[in-house]
């Protein structure tokens with residue numbers, strides 16, 4: 168269960184005005200349920216958690232086991248929604264130093280295909296030279312340049328190092344059922360493959376094999392993750408009254424803040440393991456709402472780290488921001504501050520306290536300071552960093568995003584703006600079929 172508290176936004180906007188969104192939220196929920204809104208061919212995520220079968224999870228777990236048995240390292244090749252969900256969950260649940268531990272209980276998960284860094288790819292392929300590695304090639308379209316380029320390198324290296332037969336066993340494709348180069352390659356090579364449903368967009372795909380397979384390979388319980396999302400599907404259901412539905416309140420509050428000049432939402436965490444949850448959230452809200460010259464700009468910070476960099480701006484910069492804090496109620500481990508006889512650092516007043524007590528006071532103190540500085544604050548509390556909480560949190564953000572996008576009046580399920588850079592890049596690289604664009608772009612240089 169998660170809880171949402173908007174009390175600390177109420178000096179800036181009124182509860183009355185937030186609750187005035189009730190009818191718009193209802194209309195958005197109905198449009199989602201009945202498939203009558205914009206982008207209605209991409210609503211497969213809406214009841215995805217409750218439609219996942221035991222057989223599907225068993226199939227995923229069996230494939231995960233094959234890779235766990237045969238690989239020291241698994242490279243997840245994907246970009247945007249085709250890698251951020253898996254990375255968000257894996258990093259939230261993993262030991263922070265797992266790759267440095269000698270005794271590993273699961274393959275190390277590495278990522279590629281999310282940049283075009285020559286040095287990154289060189290260093291990755293160098294590292295993999297003496298490793299038994301596998302690859303998950305994830306691309307809904309099956310044609311994304313970043314991913315295809317990385318996969319071309321990794322496929323060759325895997326076959327060269329491990330032989331064609333073993334490569335076939337440890338390369339998995341997650342892509343469209345019929346279209347795209349990733350599908351053709353998987354079928355031709357005989358790779359195990361999973362389908363990304365047509366009606367689930369990349370940024371909403373974490374609970375499809377896109378997220379579930381890498382998460383299972385990393386050793387986490389995908390049944391519990393899905394159960395957490397199923398719970399949230401109920402908590403945020405269309406028939407839950409507005410005042411009790413956290414997704415409805417979150418969507419309404421952020422739209423009201425936006426209307427009042429708060430153009431930037433900063434997602435805040437106090438746990439470095441949540442960094443990639445924020446990255447996933449940024450894509451979810453950025454691609455969904457940033458269009459038609461409108462939309463809240465989704466930003467993120469990791470506190471208290473970034474209090475020592477961005478903290479100044481947040482406290483005293485332009486007052487166009489609000490914060491949404493993700494607070495984790497309970498830590499997984501316990502560590503107390505030791506007492507020190509000399510007390511040269513003056514920290515004996517903390518002796519015996521848990522580190523998290525200090526963190527929680529940093530959180531509370533920051534919230535009060537930022538509210539005093541003119542920054543409205545929302546607070547989302549999750550019980551712990553475990554599969555159930557994270558599964559619930561991800562679904563909460565998805566459903567709230569669908570509602571929020573409809574309130575804003577945009578199609579939250581397309582991303583036409585992403586094509587502009589691709590067109591120019593292809594023209595500059597003289598991709599066949601782009602002759603006219605190549606000529607036109609060269610004339611501009």
Ligand SMILES: O=P(O)(O)OC[C@H]1O[C@](O)(CO)[C@@H](O)[C@@H]1O
Pocket residue numbers: 246247248249305306307308309310311314369370454582585
């Ligand atoms: O899974 P694909 O088709 O490779 O796309 C990856 C990402 O690229 C985008 O399509 C943007 O180009 C995102 O929406 C998506 O998550």
